[in-house]
Amino acid sequence: MMQLYDYVLSGSCYKVRLFLSMIGKDFETIPVDYYPGGEHKTPEFLEINPLGQIPVLRDGDLTLRDAQAILVYLAGRYDTGRTWYPEDAETQGQIAMWLSFAGGEIMNSSAARLHDMLFYDFDIDKVRAAARAAFRVLDDHLTEREIDGADWIVGDAPTIADIACFPYVALSGDGGIPLDDYNAIRRWIARFKTIPGFTIMPGIHAN
Ligand SMILES: N[C@@H](CCC(=O)N[C@@H](CS)C(=O)NCC(=O)O)C(=O)O
Known part of the structure; x- marks a missing residue:
């Protein structure tokens, strides 16, 4: 059975848990003692992911790191309806753009959370400002989508772009970043929670 190296408080691991639940795919978790144990930096774990990060997925002979890469793989392999990662190049390009945003700019919200919850030594004002700038971009995009009658980041149905962006936006309060100024984001979060398998x-x- 598929195995996920996982930490329950990790929003990045949650991306994978969420998607597997939504597509109804069974998996085993291998708990990683991220905090306080720092197991993701041990020589044993670095053999699995030299970047010392979770999540990591194992499926048969395949080992994959990076939540966004894992979502692309799972959607391509197991979503027989191909709605989560449609096959046309234009949609895939748009999804890749938002996957990169999820693994890049939005991770400033993760940094703020790590600072506030697990005492990481980040410049909290800087990472909160960068997270807010990312949220403004997403909120403006979702507002435009709503004006066009669309509920999701790309296309007419939820895709892996929504999955990848959701956790660290929805967890932003943990990093001291309220969502009061982001009306379209708050409506999108409410819609996201209605997706079967959430x-x-x-x-x-x-x-
Ligand atoms: N690019 C990776 C980053 C994942 C990530 O930042 N994971 C955190 C836990 S939520 C981690 O392992 N951090 C340890 C580190 O970066 O050293 C992804 O999107 O999956």
Whole structure:
């Protein structure tokens, strides 16, 4: 069975848990003692991912790191309806753009959370400002989508772009970044929670 190297408080691991739940795919978790154990930096774990990061997925002979890469693989391999990662090049390009945003700019919200929850030594003002700038970009995009009658980041149905962006936007309160100024984001979060298979994690409630 597929195995996910996982930490329950990790929003990046949650991206994978969420998607597997939404596509109804069974998996095993291999808990990684991220905090306080720092297991992701041990020589044993660095053999699995030399970057010393979670999540990592194992599926048969395949080992994949990076939540966004894992979502692309899972959607391509297991979403028989091809709605989560449609096959046309234009849609795939748009999804890749937002996957990169999820693994890049939005991760400033993760940094703020690591600072506030796990005492990481980040410049909190800087990472919060960068997260807010990213949220403004997403909120403006979602507002434009709503004006066009669309509910999701790309296309007419939820895609892996929504999955990848959701966790660290929805968890932003943990890093001291309220979402009051982002009306379209708050509406998108509410819609996201209605997707069949939606699961929670600490800090993210069902409604
Ligand atoms: N690019 C990776 C980054 C994942 C990531 O930052 N994971 C955190 C836990 S949520 C981690 O392992 N951090 C340890 C480190 O970066 O040294 C992804 O998007 O999956």
